[in-house]
Amino acid sequence: MPDNCITIALSKGTLLNPTVGLLDACGLPSDGITSDSRNMIFTYEGDPRIKYLICRPSDVPAYVEHGAADLGIVGKDVIVEQGKDVFEMVDLDYGFCRFVVAIPSEMAGISLKDLNYKRVATKFPRVAEGFFRQHGLQVEVIKLHGNIELAPLMGLSDVIVDLVSSGRTLRENDLIELVSIMDSTTRLIGNRVSFRTKYDIMQPLLEKIQVLVKGE
Amino acid sequence: MRNREIPKGVRDLLPDEVKIRRDLEKKAIQLFSSFGYEEVITPTVEFLEVVEASGNIREKLFLFMDREGGILSLRPEMTVSIARMAATHMRDEILPRRLYYSSNVFRHVEPHLAQYREFWQMGIELLGAPGPWADAEVISLAVKTALDFGLKNLKVSLNQIGIFNSLLDESAIEPEEKTLIRNLVEKKDLVELTRRLEKQPIDDKLKDTIAKLPTLHGGLEVLNKLAYIEKNRAAVNAVKELMEVYAALKGMGVEEQILVDMGVLRGLDYYTGVVFEGFSPELGYGLLGGGRYDNLLSQFGFACPATGFALGMDRLTLVLKNQESKQVRYMVGGPNMAANVRKADELRNAGNIVELDVLSENQAVLQEKLAGNPNYILVYIDAE
Numbered sequence: 001m002p003d004n005c006i007t008i009a010l011s012k013g014t015l016l017n018p019t020v021g022l023l024d025a026c027g028l029p030s031d032g033i034t035s036d037s038r039n040m041i042f043t044y045e046g047d048p049r050i051k052y053l054i055c056r057p058s059d060v061p062a063y064v065e066h067g068a069a070d071l072g073i074v075g076k077d078v079i080v081e082q083g084k085d086v087f088e089m090v091d092l093d094y095g096f097c098r099f100v101v102a103i104p105s106e107m108a109g110i111s112l113k114d115l116n117y118k119r120v121a122t123k124f125p126r127v128a129e130g131f132f133r134q135h136g137l138q139v140e141v142i143k144l145h146g147n148i149e150l151a152p153l154m155g156l157s158d159v160i161v162d163l164v165s166s167g168r169t170l171r172e173n174d175l176i177e178l179v180s181i182m183d184s185t186t187r188l189i190g191n192r193v194s195f196r197t198k199y200d201i202m203q204p205l206l207e208k209i210q211v212l213v214k215g216e
Numbered sequence: 217m218r219n220r221e222i223p224k225g226v227r228d229l230l231p232d233e234v235k236i237r238r239d240l241e242k243k244a245i246q247l248f249s250s251f252g253y254e255e256v257i258t259p260t261v262e263f264l265e266v267v268e269a270s271g272n273i274r275e276k277l278f279l280f281m282d283r284e285g286g287i288l289s290l291r292p293e294m295t296v297s298i299a300r301m302a303a304t305h306m307r308d309e310i311l312p313r314r315l316y317y318s319s320n321v322f323r324h325v326e327p328h329l330a331q332y333r334e335f336w337q338m339g340i341e342l343l344g345a346p347g348p349w350a351d352a353e354v355i356s357l358a359v360k361t362a363l364d365f366g367l368k369n370l371k372v373s374l375n376q377i378g379i380f381n382s383l384l385d386e387s388a389i390e391p392e393e394k395t396l397i398r399n400l401v402e403k404k405d406l407v408e409l410t411r412r413l414e415k416q417p418i419d420d421k422l423k424d425t426i427a428k429l430p431t432l433h434g435g436l437e438v439l440n441k442l443a444y445i446e447k448n449r450a451a452v453n454a455v456k457e458l459m460e461v462y463a464a465l466k467g468m469g470v471e472e473q474i475l476v477d478m479g480v481l482r483g484l485d486y487y488t489g490v491v492f493e494g495f496s497p498e499l500g501y502g503l504l505g506g507g508r509y510d511n512l513l514s515q516f517g518f519a520c521p522a523t524g525f526a527l528g529m530d531r532l533t534l535v536l537k538n539q540e541s542k543q544v545r546y547m548v549g550g551p552n553m554a555a556n557v558r559k560a561d562e563l564r565n566a567g568n569i570v571e572l573d574v575l576s577e578n579q580a581v582l583q584e585k586l587a588g589n590p591n592y593i594l595v596y597i598d599a600e
Contacts, residue, residue, distance in 0.1 A: 066328070067499065067500020086404075088404060088408070089407070089431075090406070091407040091410075187407060191500050192404065192500070192501075192502075193497070193499070193501060193502065194497075195431075196371060196373055196433060196477060196495055197369075197371060197495055197496075197497040203433065
């Protein structure tokens, strides 16, 4: 890791466009960063102090924790699920979504405590387990990798814990929200050591981003 | 075949790594000793009750029961053990007492590069010495040790935990919220921290100061950015103490490596004064850390101020691996074993590392064996 250059890990997917907007607003280079680009590493001759790395959102905290990237831009949902030791610096306010417990509509009317010993399908086992444990409940968590809403339809699980933004997917699959676990937005995270060793580059950038976010 | 698996997070150390490690240890021991520090060894296991003097860290402990029904823990660090030991055996001694250790410690963490469940620490504890010069001695010794190891680009971040603690303590925040805020600061979750603070019934300037603390970093001028401080006497004193330690470090000639960093806020229940952490840009994790813990010994019935540090030997070895140069060694072979032994001894007496070819290989085979290793010098003694 050279001292005079910072590497920023960016999340592929829906967060990428607003992230590029943020980089532009900060006066950082952003040419060529698109989701369909085959490039995963971006450097700029005009600004050798900045390097980007584009990866799956769930990989961003790992790059940052280990110091392979100094900064990362990723959703809070990923950060809590991974539980990595990173410095959570700024709430960037975009990419809003919520963790919810959702149940099939025929279960409507039940309360949270009725879910004791039920099966919960989720992409986020740590969040799900932590939530139920906190409420004194024990559930069987079934980890899936996508299309969680399918699980109760097919009898794989009783309920689900998933991220929702508009709630459309839930409605289309005849699921209803029982409780909201937590809100999530995109965050700027940093490596604990980089923040100290590259303070001269990172601190002004941090302040600029803080001002930008507050101003809007 | 038997299982060759080893438990998660522990490692075998092979000769190359052990050699670097021992070299570092030797350097550290020499330096610590020259400052009057003496080695102590404490048990690998302690009662849980003892270990928990440093706060609630139960989920990071390896716990088990002895046959008398006591709950035991593998030691997760050395300072508490030494505090317990000093409170038992050193109450009547002339203070200050200078102690050092080199020990393996155990924590149930998620293992990854530079973080293991069994790892090695060397460190010192300066017992019975309050005041900035004691802090400065400990911090300067940490810097000197790392420099002696050949570590380049070392930076040591300095803070006084009292600045944060007194700001928080004297505010009108509910005790439960204070604990939450402390946790957020330790976790460095600025986002949630700001959110929590916004809901508090306190001065906006104070909110702003607490929220900014974790990111303030630089020379002494950082302290001028603490707008709210002058309203809080304890905080003013803490700032003054930090400046005194900085001045003392300057007097000791190590200010080049020192930064002031209000973000060094770890172990808030445990430390009481100046705290510090050492880093190198080559590794994304801290290499050393320590500080003043004036209340720990009194938990064992011996009110005694104390300060110290620990070096993460596994991490230092990792960073310093690339810097070591391999020592030359001899291989002595030939058909006449008696002559070989004589020659080998002769070379050893001259201070060399010498291996004897106990397999009695012929010259061509030996040459081929050593071809890939430039550190070997082959001495082949032909029959007379």
